Amino acid sequence: MTAQVDVGTRAPSLVLLPAVLAVALLVLPLMALLTQASWSTLWADVTSPQALQALGLSLRTGLLATVLCTLLGVPLALLIARSSPHVAQVLRALVAVPLVLPPMVGGVALLLLFGRTSGIGQLLEQLWGFTLPFSTAAVVMAQMFVALPFLVLTVEGTLRTSGAAYEQTAATLGAGRWMVLTRISLPLAAPGLLAGMILCFARALGEFGATALFAGNAPGRTQTMPLAIYTAFNGAGAGRESAVALSLLLLAAAVLVLVCLRAWRPGALK
Amino acid sequence: MQLRPTLALAGLLVLALSSCAANGGMENAAQPQTQINISAATSLHEPFEQLAQEFREQHPEILLSDISYDGSSTLATQILAGAPTDVFASADEPNMDAVQEAGLATTASIFATNTLVIAVPHGNPGNINELADLAKATTVLCAPEVPCGSAAKKLLDLAGVQVEAASLEQNVGTVLVKVATGEADAGLVYRTEIANEPTVESIIPPDAHKVVNSYPISVVDNASDDEQEVAKREAAEVFVDYVLSEHGQQVMSEYGFGSPSTSAQLKTEQK
Structure with missing residues (x-):
């Protein structure tokens, strides 16, 4: 960006072709989803009891996961943002691991840690007669595992860059750490926090791999939208049409999330 | 760090193109083998790996790619969407029917059963x-x-x-x-x-x-007259016949599959 300033701000024309190809790669498949949908049965597919059940479960678990991620993630983000560079680097790397890990691996790992035959799993069963796998709680945990990094890294970035000067001023004027946090740091980071929560929710809504392995696929209990899509797609005949219809519903949700994110972005950049 | 995006991009392109060319060159230089791709239901993994290994030894003129295993419905969807498959072995009949209805599978034979x-x-x-x-x-x-x-x-x-x-x-x-x-x-x-x-x-x-699941197998074919396509079709038929042969059936039964009863051995000619 900086090296090009004196030559002009326009990109060299050589990048045009690969850039167009890149856009085509991203957009054309989604267009195919739109053109291949059977519009006559779309409404019936989207409003079928199974679809509504899956959508309801996805929204409930996604929202719960987002709330829990916020409660755990914001303190972690704050800790990273206010740590020494060395500690922050280590923590950030730890948080980023689930981000680059295939979610399937997360599902296997969760199953090994919390499965019925694991130490924790046996303890849970003995103490409360509760088993995590195949439960809605497992869906929320799988979603948190993959979505938490999005929230932490977004919020941490905002906290680190915004308002250090205000915080120092407030501190010299006698404000305690807690007051600085609640009156200055968090309000200033609010746009970043909201962006992080929206990203976190979007990621939780789309979670498939970890959920499939750790929580399974039981309609009404663990079958979220992505699992309903995969199950429908595996069915012969009419199943594929409803898979496309449900995919469109998730696509619409994703676009909605982006619109929300866009609306808050200018604030986040200031 | 001084990046030269234009140069780097050009370099990448050259690399990509040359690797494509090298690949093509190698294929041409090799013996004129006919390559076939097989899609098989996950439950067929073990007997088919054994059959494929034996088949490769007995038929050096046919290049058998690694068999792709997945759920039958996923495989059927891929075939309907134009995946380069020459033989389809399904774990049930509805998915084979779907491929047949699209005119892509000519003859389906039951080669195994499971309970x-x-x-x-x-x-x-x-x-x-x-x-x-x-x-x-x-x-x-x-x-x-x-x-x-x-x-x-x-x-x-x-x-x-x-x-x-x-x-x-x-x-x-x-x-x-x-x-x-x-x-x-x-x-x-x-x-x-x-x-x-x-x-x-x-x-x-x-x-x-x-409750018996019947496993049909068929050559997948777009009925093209192209010389290469005809060769692939013939090679695929050789593999299907191998699975249906007495030895093929023996391998299936070694892995616990039931034999197709004679009454179930339906050969449906399409068109």
Whole structure:
């Protein structure tokens, strides 16, 4: 960006072709989803009891996961943002691991840690007669595992860059750490926090791999939208049409999330 | 750090193009082999790996690619979407029918059958003895959309048992894993699956023989007259015949598959 300033701000024309190809790669498949949908049965597919059940479960678990991620993630983000560079680097790397890990691996790992035959799993069963796998709680945990990094890294970035000067001023004027946090740091980071929560929710809504392995696929209990899509797609005949219809519903949700994110972005950049 | 994007991009392009060229060159230089691709249901993995290995030794003129294993419906969808498949071996007839209806499979022959058993973890912690016990235990089944799930549903309906599954899995393999790891007390799987799985025990339900899954195999072909396509079709037929041969059938039975009864051996000519 900086090296090009004196030559002009326009990109060299050589990048045009690969850039167009890149856009085509991203957009054309989604267009195919739109053109291949059977519009006559779309409404019936989207409003079928199974679809509504899956959508309801996805929204409930996604929202719960987002709330829990916020409660755990914001303190972690704050800790990273206010740590020494060395500690922050280590923590950030730890948080980023689930981000680059295939979610399937997360599902296997969760199953090994919390499965019925694991130490924790046996303890849970003995103490409360509760088993995590195949439960809605497992869906929320799988979603948190993959979505938490999005929230932490977004919020941490905002906290680190915004308002250090205000915080120092407030501190010299006698404000305690807690007051600085609640009156200055968090309000200033609010746009970043909201962006992080929206990203976190979007990621939780789309979670498939970890959920499939750790929580399974039981309609009404663990079958979220992505699992309903995969199950429908595996069915012969009419199943594929409803898979496309449900995919469109998730696509619409994703676009909605982006619109929300866009609306808050200018604030986040200031 | 001074990046030269134009140069780097050009370099990448040259690299990509040259590797393509090298690849093409190698194929041309090799002996004129006919390459065929096989798509087979996951449950066929073990017998088909053995058959493929033997087939490669006996037919050096045919280049058999690594077999692609997946759920039959996923494979059927891929074939309908134009995947370069020359032989399709399905775990059920509806998915083969879908490929046939699209005019892509000419002749389908049943080459094996399979039935269901109850799989329980080692030591049977859920104390499962019959199908009725599945209703009160943590049971995993295949989703009714996939072949093993529709068979499971038929079997449970026959026994008049209603099971609320803890999970409806996408294929028989994950059902078995969830039983083997002890996450579930029981699951319904193909009897061929448990042959090489020491961590599970199996119980044969009395009605098992009434719900039989038939495995059809067919050459997949777009009926093109192109010379290369004709060669592929002929090579694919050689493989299908190999599976249907006496030896092929013996290998299938070694892995626990039932033989297609003579009455079931239907050969349907399309058009």
